[in-house]
Structure formats: C-alpha cells, structure tokens
Amino acid sequence: MGYSVLVVDDDAIIRHMLRMLLEMEDYVVFEAEDGVDALEKLNASLPRAMILDVMMPRMDGITLCKLLRAQPQTATLPIIMLSGKTQMGADQEGLAAGANAYLRKPMDVAQLLQLLSQF
Numbered sequence: 396m397g398y399s400v401l402v403v404d405d406d407a408i409i410r411h412m413l414r415m416l417l418e419m420e421d422y423v424v425f426e427a428e429d430g431v432d433a434l435e436k437l438n439a440s441l442p443r444a445m446i447l448d449v450m451m452p453r454m455d456g457i458t459l460c461k462l463l464r465a466q467p468q469t470a471t472l473p474i475i476m477l478s479g480k481t482q483m484g485a486d487q488e489g490l491a492a493g494a495n496a497y498l499r500k501p502m503d504v505a506q507l508l509q510l511l512s513q514f
Contacts, residue, residue: 398443430454449478464493
C-alpha cells in the first residue's frame with residue numbers, strides 16, 4: 396500500500412480524477428476543497444505529501460503553503476502545486492511560497508507520479 400496524499404482543489408472533478416489516478420497507484424487519498432478545509436484535515440491526520448491548487452476560495456494555495464511552512468509539524472511536508480495559473484512568474488511565486496514543485500494544468504501525469512515517488 397502506498398502512502399497518503401492530501402489533494403486540495405476547489406474543483407470536485409479534478410479532485411475525483413486525482414483520487415482515481417493515485418488510488419490506481421496504491422496511494423491513500425484524502426481530499427480538501429480549499430485551504431481552510433485542508434487545515435482542518437491536516438489537524439486530524441498528517442499526510443505524507445500534498446497536491447495543492449493555487450486559486451481557491453476562502454484560502455488560496457500560496458497562503459496555505461506559507462502557513463504550512465511556518466509550522467514545525469508541516470514545515471517539511473512535500474507540496475506539489477498544481478495550477479491553471481500560467482502568468483509569467485506564477486511558478487516562481489509557488490516555489491517561493493515553499494512548494495517543492497509547481498505543475499501546470501493540464502498536468503503531465505507521469506511527471507506528477509514521478510515527483511510523488513521522490514518523497
């Protein structure tokens with residue numbers, strides 16, 4: 396059995412697609428619909444890695460990533476940002492916030508799985 400991954404995205408279809416993809420690779424998947432929901436889920440159980448959308452209501456991925464990096468229990472949690480945000484410098488903003496990697500939607504599935512296997 397693979398390790399646990401928290402998928403944080405406000406789009407239910409994307410969360411479902413990622414869940415199916417990751418479960419086929421034997422990951423245990425938890426879902427959150429935004430940054431606030433993710434914080435609640437993280438208080439209940441700490442996953443081994445997180446896939447985090449950038450643009451979400453209530454709390455965006457950049458803000459959440461910065462908060463997680465500031466807390467000792469989540470400071471080293473592997474975070475892969477996954478975003479449709481393609482403006483110049485968007486990836487640099489995500490990495491500067493503390494993400495380990497930044498992938499653009501639509502994502503390269505092989506690249507996502509390869510990144511997860513490194514954590």
